[in-house]
Amino acid sequence: MTSRFLTLEGVSLSLPDGRVVFSNLNETFDARPTGLVGRNGVGKTLLAQVLAGRLAPSAGRCLRSGPVHYLAQQVMPAAGARVADLAGAAPVLAALARIEAGGCAADDFDCIGDRWDMAQRLQRALESAGLGHLDAATPVARLSGGEAMRVSLAGAMLSDADFLILDEPSNHLDARHRAALIAQLQQWPRGLVVVSHDRALLAGMARTVELSAVGLRSYGGGYALYAAQQTAEREQALAELERLKRERQQGEYALRQQQERQQRREARGERHGKHGNQAKILLDRQKERSQASAGKLQLQLERQHGELHAQVRDAAQRVLPEQAIHLHPPAVAEHRRRHVAVLERVQLPHLPAATCRVDLTLQGGQRIAVVGDNGSGKSTLLKVLAGQLQPLAGECRVVAECHYLDQHLALLDPAQTVLAQAAAAAPTLSDAELRMRLAQLGLDADRITVPSGQLSGGERLKAALAILLYSDPPPQLLLLDEPSNHLDLPSLEALEELLRGYRGALVVVSHDHYFLQRLALTDCLRVSAQGWQWEPWQG
Structure with missing residues (x-):
């Protein structure tokens, strides 16, 4: 072979x-x-x-x-x-x-x-x-x-x-x-x-x-x-870091005790010299020996102190490079009984007769997966809800603050930096707070100050999520079209955690069943050749 x-x-x-x-x-x-x-x-x-x-x-x-x-x-x-x-x-x-x-x-x-x-x-x-x-x-x-x-x-x-x-x-x-x-x-x-x-x-x-x-x-x-x-290694690295921190604390305590004993010995020697009747030359030699001994001890203590810190620093390096990605949830009040969007006898554009007609009532706190084959109209539905496409017939009413993330990340200006665009969307956040949130999302300081068009696909998606989620006023309705594409695994897990805790209404289009399973969805809107079918989310 x-x-x-x-x-x-x-x-x-x-x-x-x-x-x-x-x-x-x-x-x-x-x-x-x-x-x-x-x-x-x-x-x-x-x-x-x-x-x-x-x-x-x-x-x-x-x-x-x-x-x-x-x-x-x-x-x-x-x-x-x-x-x-x-x-x-x-x-x-x-x-x-x-x-x-x-x-x-x-x-x-x-x-x-x-x-x-x-x-x-x-x-x-x-x-x-x-x-x-x-x-x-x-x-x-x-x-x-x-x-x-x-x-x-x-x-x-x-x-x-x-x-x-x-x-x-x-x-x-x-x-x-x-x-x-x-x-x-x-x-x-x-x-x-x-x-x-x-x-x-x-x-x-x-x-x-x-x-x-x-x-x-x-x-x-x-x-x-x-x-x-990965989980086992990270837990082991964290446990080792905590053990070394305890050892450093105990070692530093022992070093302080040793230093204090040396200082007491020196003080006793000085008192004895002042009240004793030894010749001055002998006292001076004794003082020199004591000072030399104290100097050697100080160097030894400093070396041991440095070794303790180095051990902790090395252990921390095995943990810190893989710090968890963190997303801050929008501060949205939950209104479960309030209608946030209504589609009545809507005819969607660019679709065949079987799938172009849809009725939909979306309440606050409702969480919907939209699933179906490519080209069946899922993105078209989100664009109509977002006001980017007008229906051919019927009425679309969205009465909540609605934010839409499309597959092509159109909300990003490729010529502007991530930091500038995020600052414009979130004027109430300080520069330091915004930089911290972008760093927690995995966007390094050197990446948020280059034009967003120069970023990788995953970095651009993170930038778009930051602009979407941290905007002021916060979204009460999130429309997400394939948000898991291009995200690395830690970022996916962070997004899943955020969306599970998001208190507004959510409509998400995705082909990633692993991703959808983790969003605590309430309903599923399935589109097929027979039309749109509403069903409870089965997971």
Whole structure:
């Protein structure tokens, strides 16, 4: 059996501005399906590009057993691209066409290899992905974001690569196609590295590798084992920190006692010298010896004191780099009986007849999940509630302070800094308080003062959440469209905790069932080909 590997040897990466992303990474990725996890902004996407050969490291090298197929987070096809281009099949199909037309160029035969049935394989892959209505010549411009990702994934599965490297492949997929992706990856026979925060996807990995500020750490198993080990390690580190703090306190007490005893001995010696009848030269020598002894003792005490502090500092460093993300809940009074939004005989735009008509009454404190396939109208419903789209018919009344977070984070101005935008949204918060809250959200001081368009996807989502949640007046109705996309695992847990405690009305669109299960939802609004169906949340 062929050994497949991606090996990092002393790999470091620095950005053009001098910022070091990671340094001296040493790790081997073998044929086991591996999840690559880490906090937003730590450099997972850049590491994935180094592994794939898309980006050269600043130092060290990456060894590959064979070709690597890389799929980026955002599918960005060239103008005029067609499905064959997006699936990576265009060169083989073009070579086949030239040979069928009578060509005999050696390069075309080399390009095809043993893939003479590529046209049939591509069409079967499209049909398996639920895209049988497309063909190789379909313009990519006609595809939705979810369809473009599914075409790209179908192309990845067709590749002859030794390794697939997929960066957040489930972000634009609905629940049905997320499940299909997981099933597909279980059938992939060669090396696989998945950069993801999707807990359902990570659960199926044979290994989890975490990238952090201190390097790479490998955990055997999927997400559940990784999370359990992380919790155990953090609890152990906290317990060790508390033990060393107690030892430092006891040691400092013992040092003070020793110092006080030495001072009492010196005082007794001075009194004895004053009242004794020894010669002055003898007294002076005795004083010098005492002072020398006291000096040695002081140096010893200072060294021991420094060692105690160093032990505590080192233990704290093992805890502090992974401090919990914290979100402050908006100060919203709960009004369970008050209507905050009403849709009466509303006809939603851009939807077929079966799903365009909806009636909805939303009360304060009500918490609704909106679920359904991509393209079924979930985002359209939120845009109508937010006042960004007008219904074709019927009436939409929203009588509470309503804040909307869309998938594209339109509330962020890419040219402005996070700090400036957050300050404008929350004028009652002091600069120090705002900086503290952004830091608690995992946005470092150097990141909140650069244009938000330069941030990673996860950092931009955190910035948008801060502007949304800390605004004045606080929102009484939150409309969230796929808020879990791009968030790292600690940030996801923090958002889940905040939304569980949020006292206003909540409407959330998500395909992440792990995420929805943790929000203490009350109701579910499900959309399908038969229309909108209201049901209690079952979890």
